[in-house]
Amino acid sequence: MTLMRFPPQAPPNDVAQELQKTGAVIVTSLADPSVLSLIEKELRPHFEKEGEKFQNDFNGYKTLRLAALLALSPTSAELIAHPYILEIAEQILGPHCECFRLGSATAIEIWPGENAQVLHRDDDFYPYRVPGIEYQIGAMWSFNDFTMENGATQVVSESHWTGANNLDVLPEHIDVEHAVMPIGSVLIYFGSTWHGGGANTTDNPRTGVINTYALGWLRQEENQYLSVPKDIASAYPETVKRLMGYQAHGEYLGVYPGDPDNRWYEA
Numbered sequence: 001m002t003l004m005r006f007p008p009q010a011p012p013n014d015v016a017q018e019l020q021k022t023g024a025v026i027v028t029s030l031a032d033p034s035v036l037s038l039i040e041k042e043l044r045p046h047f048e049k050e051g052e053k054f055q056n057d058f059n060g061y062k063t064l065r066l067a068a069l070l071a072l073s074p075t076s077a078e079l080i081a082h083p084y085i086l087e088i089a090e091q092i093l094g095p096h097c098e099c100f101r102l103g104s105a106t107a108i109e110i111w112p113g114e115n116a117q118v119l120h121r122d123d124d125f126y127p128y129r130v131p132g133i134e135y136q137i138g139a140m141w142s143f144n145d146f147t148m149e150n151g152a153t154q155v156v157s158e159s160h161w162t163g164a165n166n167l168d169v170l171p172e173h174i175d176v177e178h179a180v181m182p183i184g185s186v187l188i189y190f191g192s193t194w195h196g197g198g199a200n201t202t203d204n205p206r207t208g209v210i211n212t213y214a215l216g217w218l219r220q221e222e223n224q225y226l227s228v229p230k231d232i233a234s235a236y237p238e239t240v241k242r243l244m245g246y247q248a249h250g251e252y253l254g255v256y257p258g259d260p261d262n263r264w265y266e267a
């Protein structure tokens, strides 16, 4: 199976249908380049100051990472609430929850000499699966061209939980594709699709941002209430605040006495 690439004009419905089938798709050149360069500018000092904080056996020792991007880069909200991605999330997750939420927002810069990351499923931290339901989608945005050589994300197509070939355990020999894509593109994949960062054998870093979205009745991967200071959170538009979790899921889940109608409350 080959990772399907769609142009930015492709109807989200077509992309969502392919995603259901293969567990991963690419939409090329979807991001506004000026948005990417602003985010990059906002993140750079943080990469320099604390990018090594998350280095470990899983993330690698030549990879810089930043978490909870809404605390660090106001412009990252443009990608987090990108209408195209939200439409796809609505189609995939919408039928199984009242509202979906941001799971995590992470910047990943793979530096020269980094090894390929171990293949994994992002949603394995949820201890049980529900038949026929995907819990999460991820959107990996390329901030420079992703190539075979510089660490384009590795993906195992059709390995997702709701796919025809659901792979609970990855066989030793498996076809792995690379999300080779130009700057500003996005790899959209399920939380249950096996994938991992690629090895970087070039002389330059590969930079990307992954935002995940999960069913609203699941606990969020990143705690947005603690990660994003209140004054920063409250300045975001309503859509972003809702994605962060500043709303109840239906009438009874995540309710807040300060908002007795359980509609939504200000950050």
Ligand SMILES: O=C(O)CCC(=O)C(=O)O
Residues within 6 Å of the ligand: 059, 108, 110, 117, 122, 140, 151, 152, 153, 154, 195, 196, 197, 198, 208
């Ligand atoms: O950097 C990448 O391409 C993917 C990283 C990843 O899958 C992860 O850290 O969970």
